[in-house]
Amino acid sequence: ALALPLPARAALEDTIAEFTAGAAVGEGGITLTAPEIAENGNTVPVEVDAPGAVAVMLLASGNPSPDVCTFSFGSLAGAQRASTRIRLAGTQDVIAIAKMGDGSFTRTQSTVKVTIGGCGG
Amino acid sequence: MAEGVRARVKAPATAAAGESVTIKTLISHPMESGQRKDGDGNPIPRAIINRFTCVFNGETVVDVMLEPAISTNPYFEFEATIPEAGDMVFTWYDDDGSVYEETKSIAIG
Numbered sequence: 001a002l003a004l005p006l007p008a009r010a011a012l013e014d015t016i017a018e019f020t021a022g023a024a025v026g027e028g029g030i031t032l033t034a035p036e037i038a039e040n041g042n043t044v045p046v047e048v049d050a051p052g053a054v055a056v057m058l059l060a061s062g063n064p065s066p067d068v069c070t071f072s073f074g075s076l077a078g079a080q081r082a083s084t085r086i087r088l089a090g091t092q093d094v095i096a097i098a099k100m101g102d103g104s105f106t107r108t109q110s111t112v113k114v115t116i117g118g119c120g121g
Numbered sequence: 122m123a124e125g126v127r128a129r130v131k132a133p134a135t136a137a138a139g140e141s142v143t144i145k146t147l148i149s150h151p152m153e154s155g156q157r158k159d160g161d162g163n164p165i166p167r168a169i170i171n172r173f174t175c176v177f178n179g180e181t182v183v184d185v186m187l188e189p190a191i192s193t194n195p196y197f198e199f200e201a202t203i204p205e206a207g208d209m210v211f212t213w214y215d216d217d218g219s220v221y222e223e224t225k226s227i228a229i230g
Contacts, residue, residue: 042192042193043192043193044192047198060190063190064156065188065189065190067188067190068188068190068191069185069186069187069188069190069191070185070186071183071184071185071199072181072183072184072185072186073182073183074176074180074181074182074183074184075180075181076177076180076181076182076201076202076203076204077181077182077183077199077200077201077202078141078142078182078199078200078201078202079141079199079200081199081200082183082185082197082198082199083196083197083198083199084185084191084192084195084196084197084198085191085192085195085196086190086191086192087154087189087190087191087192088190118192
């Protein structure tokens with residue numbers, strides 16, 4: 001994990017706590033696919049796959065604001081899997097946290113090296 | 122309403138009953154993050170699509186909350202179960218109150 005400045009870490013922890021309502025977060029059962037190196041931080045492809053999840057939150061630990069998006073899967077979701085494209089301000093950890101059907105939480109993360117940051121001046 | 126917003130959806134025209142199909146969506150939108158500054162150093166206000174939903178015959182497939190860290194021209198790919206023939210409705214909600222909607226009919230066959 002990369003060292004973060006204190007305010008950024010606080011914002012990240014607050015955002016996670018809001019999603020989990022303070023519950024313990026385990027590991028495993030969730031896959032985050034992101035490139036190891038992204039040449040352009042403006043559009044970084046990411047995919048999350050968390051079988052049995054009701055919702056998955058994506059976070060960018062090193063962005064000005066850590067929130068990226070939250071997927072909620074409905075009764076007709078064919079799989080608890082989704083991909084999108086995100087902005088990363090610089091090299092950082094991308095974090096995915098899933099809320100499972102039984103109310104438990106699980107997380108994973110992946111470090112993405114960014115050559116050109118994607119949040120503008 | 123943001124200018125030139127155009128939604129594109131890729132969904133199969135037919136599916137087997139109960140089949141899980143891949144859906145791809147793209148909408149042209151600048152997704153102004155609120156982090157950028159203009160030439161005079163003034164911040165450019167945030168203007169993004171903040172929510173996207175996909176509903177089939179009234180049942181939710183996915184409901185996504187978007188933040189400014191989603192790229193320009195938001196793209197989503199996901200899986201939908203098709204229990205019977207019907208309409209898949211895609212809706213994007215803009216910060217400025219605009220709502221963009223797209224519908225695809227899927228038949229069983």
